[in-house]
Amino acid sequence: MYxxxxxxxxxxxxxxxxxxxxxxxxxxxxxxxxxxxxxxxxALTEMEVSAEMQDLAWAxxxxxxxxxxxxxxxxNHYVPAAVDSILRRGEFYTAYTPYxxxxxxxxxxxxxxxxxxxxxxxxMDVSNASHYDGATAVAEAVNMAYxxxxxxxxxxxxxxxxxxHYRETVRTYTRGSDVTLLGDEPGSDxxxxxxxxxxxxxxxxxxxxxxxxxxxxxxxDFTHLANTIHEAGALLAVSxxxxxxxxxxxPGEFGADIVxxxxxxxxxxxxxxxxxxxxxxxxxxxxxxxxxxxxxETVDNRGQRAYVLTLTAxxxxxxxxxxxxxxxxxxxxxxxxxxxxxxxxxxxxxxxxAELCYHKAHYAAKSIxxxxxxxxxxxxxxFNEFVIHCPAxxxxxxEHLMEHNILGGYDLGQDYPDLENHMLIAVTEMNSKDDIDxxxxxxxxxxxx
Amino acid sequence: xxxxxxxxYTENDEWIRVEGNTGTIGITDYAQDQLSDVVYVEAIxxxxxxxxxxxxxxxxxxxxxxxxxxxxxxxxxxxxxxxLPDTPELVNTDPYGEAWMVQVELSDPDELDSLLDAEAxxxxxxxxxx
Numbered sequence: 001m002y003x004x005x006x007x008x009x010x011x012x013x014x015x016x017x018x019x020x021x022x023x024x025x026x027x028x029x030x031x032x033x034x035x036x037x038x039x040x041x042x043a044l045t046e047m048e049v050s051a052e053m054q055d056l057a058w059a060x061x062x063x064x065x066x067x068x069x070x071x072x073x074x075x076n077h078y079v080p081a082a083v084d085s086i087l088r089r090g091e092f093y094t095a096y097t098p099y100x101x102x103x104x105x106x107x108x109x110x111x112x113x114x115x116x117x118x119x120x121x122x123x124m125d126v127s128n129a130s131h132y133d134g135a136t137a138v139a140e141a142v143n144m145a146y147x148x149x150x151x152x153x154x155x156x157x158x159x160x161x162x163x164x165h166y167r168e169t170v171r172t173y174t175r176g177s178d179v180t181l182l183g184d185e186p187g188s189d190x191x192x193x194x195x196x197x198x199x200x201x202x203x204x205x206x207x208x209x210x211x212x213x214x215x216x217x218x219x220x221d222f223t224h225l226a227n228t229i230h231e232a233g234a235l236l237a238v239s240x241x242x243x244x245x246x247x248x249x250x251p252g253e254f255g256a257d258i259v260x261x262x263x264x265x266x267x268x269x270x271x272x273x274x275x276x277x278x279x280x281x282x283x284x285x286x287x288x289x290x291x292x293x294x295x296x297e298t299v300d301n302r303g304q305r306a307y308v309l310t311l312t313a314x315x316x317x318x319x320x321x322x323x324x325x326x327x328x329x330x331x332x333x334x335x336x337x338x339x340x341x342x343x344x345x346x347x348x349x350x351x352x353x354a355e356l357c358y359h360k361a362h363y364a365a366k367s368i369x370x371x372x373x374x375x376x377x378x379x380x381x382x383f384n385e386f387v388i389h390c391p392a393x394x395x396x397x398x399e400h401l402m403e404h405n406i407l408g409g410y411d412l413g414q415d416y417p418d419l420e421n422h423m424l425i426a427v428t429e430m431n432s433k434d435d436i437d438x439x440x441x442x443x444x445x446x447x448x449x
Numbered sequence: 450x451x452x453x454x455x456x457x458y459t460e461n462d463e464w465i466r467v468e469g470n471t472g473t474i475g476i477t478d479y480a481q482d483q484l485s486d487v488v489y490v491e492a493i494x495x496x497x498x499x500x501x502x503x504x505x506x507x508x509x510x511x512x513x514x515x516x517x518x519x520x521x522x523x524x525x526x527x528x529x530x531x532x533l534p535d536t537p538e539l540v541n542t543d544p545y546g547e548a549w550m551v552q553v554e555l556s557d558p559d560e561l562d563s564l565l566d567a568e569a570x571x572x573x574x575x576x577x578x579x
Binding site: 150288313314318319322 | 488489491493508510511512513514515517
């Protein structure tokens with residue numbers, strides 16, 4: 001067993017600070033909370049605990065057992081078996097931050113390949129080794145833009161069509177800082193395109209954040225917005241679905257300065273919401289303001305190809321309080337999962353998956369709008385998600401769908417009061433034509449409210 | 450260690466060369482030696498900006514550290530060395546010449562009296578090396 005401190009160590013420390021007993025250090029905690037009676041049931045054996053946990057696990061319904069039309073940021077895609085078997089290899093599974101390149105070439109090479117593929121997919125020059133998830137990646141984009149202008153441009157415009165959770169995360173990150181967030185006030189116009197954001201630009205704006213496809217699944221061309229933003233001297237961050245980029249124009253080609261994204265669609269299972277993968281890529285000119293780890297390719301003293309952490313002076317362990325971010329953690333295993341996924345499916349495979357999602361979603365939308373009382377909320381082109389105005393409260397509809405083993409769409413009224421009775425439906429390659437036909441049939445049974 | 454006699458120094462290892470009312474600012478030989486290979490220099494100040502003594506005017510990044518360059522005196526920035534970001538190694542090879550960082554129009558020349566002369570700076574460096 002490992003003892004961090006011996007009794008003699010503790011006594012010496014207490015004596016140094018002039019405290020008699022360890023308990024005296026907790027005097028400020030009210031007595032009744034100091035050593036509460038935990039009132040726990042008697043201990044169980046491993047076998048009993050295992051059985052109880054199994055019962056709890058069986059109480060869950062999973063996307064594997066149901067037909068899933070729920071998306072809104074996390075999608076039910078197929079994960080090839082090779083992904084799991086590679087990322088569970090001990091060499092990857094147990095590795096920590098690869099500070100020592102001489103013993104970490106495998107992990108470093110995987111990160112380098114991840115970065116290269118993400119840069120290619122997003123149309124950016126450089127990608128970091130990843131952040132926690134799509135939400136924190138957007139928050140880091142806000143951080144980076146703020147630091148790029150050294151605090152002289154404290155305003156950040158958030159499109160109301162950016163995922164509500166992402167915007168909430170940005171608010172958490174920027175609380176107590178000089179950053180002012182605007183553009184997504186409750187009641188903001190959701191029907192218009194990105195041009196509405198242009199009116200908010202001024203000389204204090206550091207960044208505009210949009211989503212691609214947006215939270216409602218819509219695809220907009222941001223070229224005009226990007227030009228207007230750059231004329232105002234600000235930056236454009238695009239939070240993209242990386243799978244959609246298999247089909248859509250990379251944000252780098254229409255003027256994005258930062259591309260973030262939720263990497264979950266790339267070979268990462270739903271897992272009740274995490275761990276996921278925060279994608280973060282940018283243009284070379286901003287690389288020193290970028291947070292997170294970065295791996296580069298070099299040659300060793302024998303001229304052999306080798307990989308190392310590079311540009312580390314950007315990071316918080318050297319730049320400390322002046323660093324753009326104090327988070328350097330990357331999602332090592334999830335990054336690896338997406339790297340294996342992308343290598344397996346390849347450029348054409350990714351496009352094929354994206355096309356399947358696109359076509360199936362459009363088939364579903366076409367089937368559903370034929371039903372009485374159901375209509376498409378927007379006529380803007382969409383990828384694999386769309387909004388249906390339903391004839392009854394979404395909660396009731398989803399309950400009915402659940403009885404047919406169907407996980408229905410996302411209730412938009414939760415985040416957008418104006419969108420009561422609106423359902424965001426996601427379709428992926430996992431949904432068969434039969435699944436979609438069944439969804440339409442069950443929806444048709446819904447009584448008009 | 451090279452400590453030219455005609456310059457003024459700070460305890461944060463900046464130097465300033467004053468000609469007329471204009472001061473040229475950089476970091477010392479001692480500083481570049483401590484930092485080791487410099488890989489990046491970024492001017493934080495902009496031309497025309499008024500800075501106070503002690504404000505940050507540039508950041509120097511080496512393979513092992515990143516450190517700020519502070520204004521030895523107050524004044525208006527009149528020039529920035531734009532070549533430096535592309536040739537940061539000059540900070541190591543020619544810290545008092547080609548690797549100057551910013552030029553400033555002094556607003557309070559009396560501040561120069563608060564700086565170290567070459568002799569005092571040399572002593573200060575020796576003290577730190579002991």
